[in-house]
Amino acid sequence: MTExxxxxxxxxxxxxxxNRKRILxxxxxxxxxxxxxxxxxxxxAESAGxxxxxxxxxxxxxxxxxxxxxxxxxxxxxxxxxxxxxxxxPLDEILTYMQRKLEMSQxxxxxxxxxxxxxxQGAPRIGPLLDGELKPLFDASAAVIDGWSRxxxxxxxxxxxxxxxxxxxxxxxxxxxxxIGVLMGGDDATEGAGLFLTGxxxxxxxxxxx
Amino acid sequence: MTExxxxxxxxxxxxxxxNRKRILxxxxxxxxxxxxxxxxxxxxAESAGxxxxxxxxxxxxxxxxxxxxxxxxxxxxxxxxxxxxxxxxPLDEILTYMQRKLEMSQxxxxxxxxxxxxxxQGAPRIGPLLDGELKPLFDASAAVIDGWSRxxxxxxxxxxxxxxxxxxxxxxxxxxxxxIGVLMGGDDATEGAGLFLTGxxxxxxxxxxx
Amino acid sequence: MTExxxxxxxxxxxxxxxNRKRILxxxxxxxxxxxxxxxxxxxxAESAGxxxxxxxxxxxxxxxxxxxxxxxxxxxxxxxxxxxxxxxxPLDEILTYMQRKLEMSQxxxxxxxxxxxxxxQGAPRIGPLLDGELKPLFDASAAVIDGWSRxxxxxxxxxxxxxxxxxxxxxxxxxxxxxIGVLMGGDDATEGAGLFLTGxxxxxxxxxxx
Amino acid sequence: MTExxxxxxxxxxxxxxxNRKRILxxxxxxxxxxxxxxxxxxxxAESAGxxxxxxxxxxxxxxxxxxxxxxxxxxxxxxxxxxxxxxxxPLDEILTYMQRKLEMSQxxxxxxxxxxxxxxQGAPRIGPLLDGELKPLFDASAAVIDGWSRxxxxxxxxxxxxxxxxxxxxxxxxxxxxxIGVLMGGDDATEGAGLFLTGxxxxxxxxxxx
DNA sequence: CATGAATGAGATTTCATTCAT
DNA sequence: AATGAATGAAATCTCATTCAT
Numbered sequence: 001m002t003e004x005x006x007x008x009x010x011x012x013x014x015x016x017x018x019n020r021k022r023i024l025x026x027x028x029x030x031x032x033x034x035x036x037x038x039x040x041x042x043x044x045a046e047s048a049g050x051x052x053x054x055x056x057x058x059x060x061x062x063x064x065x066x067x068x069x070x071x072x073x074x075x076x077x078x079x080x081x082x083x084x085x086x087x088x089x090p091l092d093e094i095l096t097y098m099q100r101k102l103e104m105s106q107x108x109x110x111x112x113x114x115x116x117x118x119x120x121q122g123a124p125r126i127g128p129l130l131d132g133e134l135k136p137l138f139d140a141s142a143a144v145i146d147g148w149s150r151x152x153x154x155x156x157x158x159x160x161x162x163x164x165x166x167x168x169x170x171x172x173x174x175x176x177x178x179x180i181g182v183l184m185g186g187d188d189a190t191e192g193a194g195l196f197l198t199g200x201x202x203x204x205x206x207x208x209x210x
Numbered sequence: 211m212t213e214x215x216x217x218x219x220x221x222x223x224x225x226x227x228x229n230r231k232r233i234l235x236x237x238x239x240x241x242x243x244x245x246x247x248x249x250x251x252x253x254x255a256e257s258a259g260x261x262x263x264x265x266x267x268x269x270x271x272x273x274x275x276x277x278x279x280x281x282x283x284x285x286x287x288x289x290x291x292x293x294x295x296x297x298x299x300p301l302d303e304i305l306t307y308m309q310r311k312l313e314m315s316q317x318x319x320x321x322x323x324x325x326x327x328x329x330x331q332g333a334p335r336i337g338p339l340l341d342g343e344l345k346p347l348f349d350a351s352a353a354v355i356d357g358w359s360r361x362x363x364x365x366x367x368x369x370x371x372x373x374x375x376x377x378x379x380x381x382x383x384x385x386x387x388x389x390i391g392v393l394m395g396g397d398d399a400t401e402g403a404g405l406f407l408t409g410x411x412x413x414x415x416x417x418x419x420x
Numbered sequence: 421m422t423e424x425x426x427x428x429x430x431x432x433x434x435x436x437x438x439n440r441k442r443i444l445x446x447x448x449x450x451x452x453x454x455x456x457x458x459x460x461x462x463x464x465a466e467s468a469g470x471x472x473x474x475x476x477x478x479x480x481x482x483x484x485x486x487x488x489x490x491x492x493x494x495x496x497x498x499x500x501x502x503x504x505x506x507x508x509x510p511l512d513e514i515l516t517y518m519q520r521k522l523e524m525s526q527x528x529x530x531x532x533x534x535x536x537x538x539x540x541q542g543a544p545r546i547g548p549l550l551d552g553e554l555k556p557l558f559d560a561s562a563a564v565i566d567g568w569s570r571x572x573x574x575x576x577x578x579x580x581x582x583x584x585x586x587x588x589x590x591x592x593x594x595x596x597x598x599x600i601g602v603l604m605g606g607d608d609a610t611e612g613a614g615l616f617l618t619g620x621x622x623x624x625x626x627x628x629x630x
Numbered sequence: 631m632t633e634x635x636x637x638x639x640x641x642x643x644x645x646x647x648x649n650r651k652r653i654l655x656x657x658x659x660x661x662x663x664x665x666x667x668x669x670x671x672x673x674x675a676e677s678a679g680x681x682x683x684x685x686x687x688x689x690x691x692x693x694x695x696x697x698x699x700x701x702x703x704x705x706x707x708x709x710x711x712x713x714x715x716x717x718x719x720p721l722d723e724i725l726t727y728m729q730r731k732l733e734m735s736q737x738x739x740x741x742x743x744x745x746x747x748x749x750x751q752g753a754p755r756i757g758p759l760l761d762g763e764l765k766p767l768f769d770a771s772a773a774v775i776d777g778w779s780r781x782x783x784x785x786x787x788x789x790x791x792x793x794x795x796x797x798x799x800x801x802x803x804x805x806x807x808x809x810i811g812v813l814m815g816g817d818d819a820t821e822g823a824g825l826f827l828t829g830x831x832x833x834x835x836x837x838x839x840x
Numbered sequence: 841c842a843t844g845a846a847t848g849a850g851a852t853t854t855c856a857t858t859c860a861t
Numbered sequence: 862a863a864t865g866a867a868t869g870a871a872a873t874c875t876c877a878t879t880c881a882t
Contacts, residue, residue: 015862034331037248041856051864053858062856113330116385120323120330121243123388130392138393155413161399161406164390168382169375175326178333180374182340183348189371196371203365204414225845250872264846266874435866453751458667460851474867476853533750536805540743540750541664543808550812558813575833581819581826584810585799592798595746598753600794602760603768609791616791623785624834645841671877681843683879692877 020058022048024072027065032110035117036066036125063125070118070126073111074133080104081141090148091205098166098201099194105174106190112174138163154205162205169197230268232258234282237275242323245331246276273335280328280336283321284343290314291351300358301415308376308411309404315384316400322384348373364415372415379407440478442468444492447485452533455541456486483545490538490546493531494553500524501561510568511625514582518621519614521590526610532594558583574625582625589617650688652678654702657695662740665747666696666755693755700748700756703741704763710734711771720778721835724792728831729824731800736820742804768793784835792835799827 026048030039041062045052059065080100084093105112118126138160145159173180173193180189236258240249251272255262269275290310294303315322328336348370355369383390383403390399446468450459461482465472479485500520504513525532538546558580565579593600593613600609642650656678660669671692675682689695710730714723735742748756768790775789803810803823810819 013862019862035245035247035327037245038331040854042854052856053865054863056857057862057864116326116330117245119386119389120326121245121248121388123392127388127392130389134389135393155409157409158402158406160394161402162410164382164386164403165379165407165410168378168386172374172378176329176374176378178331178337179329179340179344182333182337183345184370189374192368192371193374196368197375199365199367200372200375200410200414203416204410206413223844229845251874252872261847262873263848263875267844267846272873433865439866455665455667455747455751457665458751461853462851471868472852473854473869477865477867482852536746536750537665539806539809540746541668541808543812547808547812550809554809555813575829577829578822578826580814581822582830584802584806584823585827585830588798588802588806589795592794596749596794596798598751598757599749599760599764602753602757603765604790609794612788612791613794616788617795619785619787620792620795620830620834623836624830626833643841649841670875672875682877683844684842686878687841687843 016058019048019050019054023050023055023058023065024069028069028110028114031066031069032113032117036121067125069114070129073115074126074129076104076108076111077115078134078137081137084141084144086144086147090145090153091202091207094145094154094162094166094205095198095201098170098197101166101170102173102194102197105170105172109174109177112171116171116175152207154207157205166201169200226268229258229260229264232260233265233268233275234279238279238320238324241276241279242320242327245327246272246335277335279324280339283325284336284339286314286318286321287325288344288347291347294351294354296354296357300355300363301412301417304355304364304372304376304415305408305411308380308407311376311380312383312404312407315380315382319384319387322381326381326385362417364417367415376411379410436478439468439470439474442470443475443478443485444489448489448530448534451486451489452530452537455537456482456545487545489534490549493535494546494549496524496528496531497535498554498557501557504561504564506564506567510565510573511622511627514565514574514586514625515618515621518586518590518617521586522593522614522617525590525592525594529594529597532591536591536595572627574627577625586621589620646688649678649680649684653680653685653688653695654699658699658740658744661696661699662743662747666751697755699744700759703745704756704759706734706738706741707745708764708767711767714771714774716774716777720775720783721832721837724775724784724796724835725828725831728796728800728827731796732803732824732827735800735802735804739804739807742801746801746805782837784837787835796831799830 023044027039027044029047030043033039034043039062041052041055044065045055048055055065059068080097083100084097115126118124123130142159142163145154145157145162148154149156149159173189233254236254236256237249239257240253243249244253249272251262251265254275255265258265265275269278290307293310294307325336328334333340352369352373355364355367355372358364359366359369383399443464447459447464449467450463453459454463459482461472461475464485465475468475475485479488500517503520504517535546538544543550562579562583565574565577565582568574569576569579593609653674656676657669657674659677660673663669664673669692671682671685674695675685678685685695689698710727713730714727745756748754753760772789772793775784775787775792778784779786779789803819
């Protein structure tokens with residue numbers, strides 16, 4: 001007995017799923033490198049190995065592909081923040097959070113650049129998501145950290161700026177990779193970044209530090 | 211008593227200077243907000259209050275306007291780095307440098323975003339400048355700071371990553387302003403940023419810190 | 421029994437072939453009449469009955485259409501020269517060659533004008549073809565004729581200038597048609613041209629003529 | 631005693647005459663090389679060493695410069711034809727005419743190309759001149775030559791096609807110079823052309839030739 | 841006489857999207 | 862599910878000409 005067709009939302013076939021993935025992957029490449037306006041459907045189609053009209057069979061338009069990417073991104077992006085354990089050892093929690101963010105930058109540089117591009121241009125397409133998804137989580141996390149700070153478990157800092165600084169320093173390795181590549185010559189920045197940032201935040205957040 | 215016109219170099223008239231300034235200012239607006247590809251001459255012309263062909267009377271094309279902005283930017287951008295005094299008090303020098311960079315982000319957010327946009331997309335147009343102008347200065351400054359670090363005048367850090375972190379944290383306030391605006395609600399980030407970063411780097415760089 | 425499609429080379433569809441032909445035909449009209457710079461894609465599109473972007477769907481740009489025409493032209497253009505038979509009766513061979521060139525002028529005046537336009541402006545786009553394709557054939561043909569001349573089979577002439585004169589006199593009827601139309605009043609120049617040129621070259625090349 | 635200003639047509643000053651000459655000379659360069667549509671006022675102004683508006687102070691527009699050149703050209707161009715002496719020795723007269731035309735091509739190649747360009751495009755701007763100036767002279771000259779031909783003073787030829795052939799062969803050395811340069815390698819075509827054409831027409835027109 | 845400044849009309853080309861199958 | 866063909870809208874840039882002095 002086969003399932004009766006309940007809704008008209010056709011269950012996506014394997015091919016459909018595979019093609020959507022291909023398109024999104026190609027689009028991530030292209031959008032993260034050229035920005036929204038600089039990217040063309042031709043480039044995406046070429047990179048995905050599909051025809052242009054076929055791209056538009058799966059997505060209503062350029063905008064929708066971009067929006068889909070940003071939505072998918074958001075979940076991944078916020079995951080580390082969610083994992084901060086208010087009951088954990090404060091300094092460890094923060095350092096671990098920083099480390100996770102750094103790893104995300106290193107493993108998902110395209111996502112980082114896609115996000116940076118969007119914010120840089122005033123978040124014209126992601127604005128609502130920031131307010132709806134990011135802000136509550138941000139506020140909650142900042143409250144936790146502020147609690148630690150006031151309790152003397154870490155140095156006295158403004159939690160919101162602390163979070164900003166962690167975002168900035170970790171994402172920098174993805175977003176400004178072109179500059180880092182030039183300035184580091186042949187040296188790899190990956191390992192040094194982790195060591196440096198760990199030391200930086202450990203010293204800066206050590207409870208009792210002046 | 212005015213200077214007699216000695217040289218035959220076609221001294222730009224007052225109108226020329228004014229219009230070039232207008233154009234560059236308008237272009238800075240537009241490029242920093244939409245990126246190179248997203249910006250249109252129409253927008254620039256509109257914003258400059260000049261006709262489109264008139265824009266092209268002053269600059270050979272879109273690319274030249276962009277290049278001019280990036281070149282002008284570079285000088286301003288590197289100035290704080292040049293002002294680090296190898297003979298100064300190490301911690302002060304670094305904190306002052308950070309403070310200057312932060313002020314630049316706050317006073318020249320458009321320039322910061324223009325630069326970020328360019329790097330984000332792989333520095334396709336500014337690449338040579340990075341290698342020719344930025345790298346030597348970067349290497350020299352890093353050497354000075356590394357000297358201080360090895361001498362124990364500041365905590366033991368990798369100077370190159372320290373500089374990256376200063377760039378990242380200070381520029382973040384300009385480049386990610388759209389996000390910060392949402393997350394800070396109505397609060398102004400300006401003052402808090404300075405206090406936070408000063409504290410962060412003071413503690414992290416204090417000599418003798420573990 | 422049709423050929424099975426074996427190769428994966430993107431065989432141009434019937435529509436493709438038809439449209440490319442239309443475009444090239446329209447472009448030949450326009451280019452031969454207005455020259456490269458004087459021709460516009462608008463005119464070509466209008467004349468081809470296609471939209472302007474559709475023209476650019478088939479050819480990468482104005483330049484490519486022009487180049488395609490010139491390349492196609494070259495083959496046709498050189499055919500009569502290739503047909504000179506070194507073993508044939510010399511005077512006949514030359515007169516037949518002249519006659520063929522004259523017929524080409526009369527049947528393909530647009531091609532002749534396209535070519536003339538290009539050479540007139542210094543062969544900026546066809547230069548390499550002249551050197552690579554035309555010159556070897558020209559040299560070979562001149563050598564044959566020079567052989568005949570030295571052997572006394574025709575009058576003593578410089579073969580290279582003889583060829584130039586044949587080109588000049590025959591192509592003149594296509595290239596300077598506008599002038600000829602005015603000067604001949606209503607009379608048709610076609611028949612007279614053949615008779616005149618045949619007589620001219622027969623007398624001028626007759627062996628033994630002083 | 632100076633001339634009283636009689637008419638309001640201001641007598642052209644020395645500077646005016648010099649500048650008009652400069653402009654026409656520059657325009658001849660540019661028009662003959664790029665054709666009417668391909669030429670730009672910028673190029674002409676640059677080549678003349680004058681500003682663009684100043685060009686337009688002397689001539690009402692691009693069209694007028696072109697028209698002026700064509701009118702000036704016509705006189706020079708027709709001069710050799712006028713010099714054919716109906717009372718002279720027929721063969722000499724024709725050979726001398728051919729020689730003069732050839733010299734004109736060699737001394738004034740730009741004029742030849744300007745004219746060729748115009749005719750090639752259907753004589754859109756010189757049409758009336760052909761009908762008004764050239765045709766009467768052409769008809770008269772053809773009548774003279776036809777008289778000689780019928781009288782047996784030269785071989786029996788159609789005078790009109792004879793004139794066309796002389797035009798074609800002589801102008802070819804100016805108009806198709808780019809092609810001739812390639813095909814002659816380093817050799818100079820000047821001298822050979824005269825010898826060849828003299829021989830060609832002498833033999834072809836010798837009275838009594840079959 | 842001369843020119844720096846400005847522009848409207850138009851040229852080539854790009855690109856997201858739609859059509860037709 | 863897929864694609865070759867087609868296009869309207871818009872972007873960059875050119876150029877003859879005009880303005881204002």
